[in-house]
Amino acid sequence: MSVSLYYSARRTEPLTAEERAAVDRIAAAxxxxxxxxDEEPLHLYDGGGGETGQVLAGxxxxxxxxxxxxPVIGHVLDSVTELRRxxxxxxWHVHLDDLDVDWDExxxxxxxxxxxAGLLAELDGL
Numbered sequence: 001m002s003v004s005l006y007y008s009a010r011r012t013e014p015l016t017a018e019e020r021a022a023v024d025r026i027a028a029a030x031x032x033x034x035x036x037x038d039e040e041p042l043h044l045y046d047g048g049g050g051e052t053g054q055v056l057a058g059x060x061x062x063x064x065x066x067x068x069x070x071p072v073i074g075h076v077l078d079s080v081t082e083l084r085r086x087x088x089x090x091x092w093h094v095h096l097d098d099l100d101v102d103w104d105e106x107x108x109x110x111x112x113x114x115x116x117a118g119l120l121a122e123l124d125g126l
Contacts, residue, residue, distance in 0.1 A: 011055055019087055027079070040060050045058050060076045077110060096111070
């Protein structure tokens with residue numbers, strides 16, 4: 001069974017040229033720093049996802065390997081956090097299949113335990 005992380009932003013105004021450039025720059029930098037060449041990184045849909053009012057949308061299929069799951073989730077959520085901060089005034093929805101991922105103004109998007117070094121080490125040993 002596959003689990004995916006979905007992310008989308010809506011607002012009435014389309015992206016400006018500067019915002020589009022920022023999105024492209026963030027996506028390229030995050031892709032370059034993605035830790036696993038054989039896993040799916042941040043993936044933005046062409047045309048903002050195609051739904052009315054949607055200015056940005058994408059998804060990432062998460063790995064089944066326990067030692068890769070949290071690093072991939074962390075990397076993608078950090079990417080989405082950067083994107084959100086680059087697009088003021090957008091209403092975001094980020095979810096892991098049916099589980100919403102909450103926004104924290106200071107931390108951005110994160111899941112409990114996502115950055116727990118002990119948990120990451122334990123999963124790496126599996």
